[in-house]
Each structure stands twice: as structure tokens, then as C-alpha cells.
Amino acid sequence: MNRIDLAFEHTQERLLNVYFTAGYPELEDTVRIAESLEKAGAHILEIGLPYSDPIADGPTIQESSTHAINNGMSLKKLFQQLSALREKVTIPVILMGYLNPIIQFGIEKFCEKCEEVGIDGLILPDLPMYEYEKIYKPLFEAHKLFNIFLITPQTSEERIRKIDDLSSGFIYMVSSASITGAKSDISEAQIQYFNRVNSMNLKNRRLIGFGISNKSTFDSACNYASGAIVGSAFIKQLTVDSSKEAINNFVHQILEK
Numbered sequence: 001m002n003r004i005d006l007a008f009e010h011t012q013e014r015l016l017n018v019y020f021t022a023g024y025p026e027l028e029d030t031v032r033i034a035e036s037l038e039k040a041g042a043h044i045l046e047i048g049l050p051y052s053d054p055i056a057d058g059p060t061i062q063e064s065s066t067h068a069i070n071n072g073m074s075l076k077k078l079f080q081q082l083s084a085l086r087e088k089v090t091i092p093v094i095l096m097g098y099l100n101p102i103i104q105f106g107i108e109k110f111c112e113k114c115e116e117v118g119i120d121g122l123i124l125p126d127l128p129m130y131e132y133e134k135i136y137k138p139l140f141e142a143h144k145l146f147n148i149f150l151i152t153p154q155t156s157e158e159r160i161r162k163i164d165d166l167s168s169g170f171i172y173m174v175s176s177a178s179i180t181g182a183k184s185d186i187s188e189a190q191i192q193y194f195n196r197v198n199s200m201n202l203k204n205r206r207l208i209g210f211g212i213s214n215k216s217t218f219d220s221a222c223n224y225a226s227g228a229i230v231g232s233a234f235i236k237q238l239t240v241d242s243s244k245e246a247i248n249n250f251v252h253q254i255l256e257k
Helices: 003-010 027-040 059-071 075-082 099-105 107-117 129-142 157-166 188-198 215-222 232-240 244-255
Strands: 015-021 044-048 093-096 121-123 170-174 205-209 227-230
Touching: 015 027, 015 059, 015 205, 015 232, 015 244, 027 044, 027 075, 027 244, 044 059, 059 232, 075 099, 075 107, 099 107, 107 129, 129 157, 215 227, 215 244, 232 244
Parallel strands: 015 044, 015 227, 044 093, 093 121, 170 205, 205 227
Antiparallel strands: none
């Protein structure tokens, strides 16, 4: 069974997925931060592949990507780092990135390396659903990689149901049509969207992302999904203090009941 499915089996609610950028704040921090997040209590790790022209990332994550690229991060370097990942990390690990650098690396080679180092799933916002279904789905499945699609408040019911049919693991429920970034609260319009999707009785679990920054927004999101994804707020934490103790405190503050 894929580790993502196991995580949802073991944690039925309030599942925390934490995003961080590979190679940030320092080039060799990737596995250290992953290990610290697991020990702190995170349930899923989402490692961002730095890219110079992201379509969905807000300024905080964009700046961390630029910094990581300047540090020397690349897909080749990341897979070298991740070769030691499963000696230290047991929870699910997802790679989040964009198609262009993966195509340049070679998609089949990329999937092979993902399986080799123990990656469980991929989030590729600019991968068209049609291309995934007709071209890449057999390749991803051959290498035991769940493909996780995003939906937004503007996604039609027809498309959501198609995504539900094609998805594995969970659906990434983008909380708003804006780019990533920490927000202070969840709006009434977002709640209406969450309720609308919940009423569709989809087969896949959902995690809410974009704007989840603290215990309050995490708790609110967990009322409408199995859990939530924290990204920009954690990157800001790493910018200030990336120590094991600081990471532990960050996760505990979000998960405390």
C-alpha cells in the first residue's frame, strides 16, 4: 500500500501536510528538514522543486525557490540528497513542481528516480489532465507514484468528478483562486466552496491548501476536509530559524488541540 493511503488510514482527521522548498535555506538542508518535520509530528511532507517561473506560487515560495536555485539546487542534486531519505524518514513524501524542468530531466528517468529514492506522489499544477490520462498515467503507476490534482472554487462539478476518477491518494483543494500565501482567516465564500465539494461525496479524501498558516486556519480547514497543507508560513519560519527546535515548535503550535 502507498504510504499516502497509510497516512490517511492512521490519521482520519487533522492530517498535516507541510511544504518546504528543496535546498532552502541552505543547499544541504533538504533531508535534515524532512527528518525534523517527521519527528515534530507532520503526517505528509511536500518537497518543492525550485523553478524560476512558477504559476501558482506566491512571493514567499518564489523567493525560496530563487534562493535554492542560487544555492545550486537542481533535480540531479535533489535526487542525490534523497538517496538517503528513507534511512531517516518513514512518512509519505510528495514532490511538487512544474513540467518544464522535469521534461528537460526526462520524465521516465524522473519517475524511475522517484521510485528509487522512495517518493510516494507528485503534484504538478501545469500537467494537463488529458495528457496525464492519455500519456503519463501508466508511467506514474508503473513507478508507484500517486498523481495529485488540484481543484479551485472555479473548478466545474464535471471536472471535479473527472479529477476524482483519475486521482490517487487525495485531492488538493485550493482554498481560493489566488496564489499561495499565508492568510489570517477563512472566508464565508471559501466555506461555501468547501461545503459544495463535500456535498459531492467524492471517493478521494481532500486536503485544503493555500492560506493555511496557523492553528486557527488549520483547525478551520479541518472542519471541511481530512486535513490541510501549510507552505508559505513554514517557509517564513525557515527564513527566521530552521533549527530542529524551531521546526518542532512550529508543528506543535499548529497541531495542538
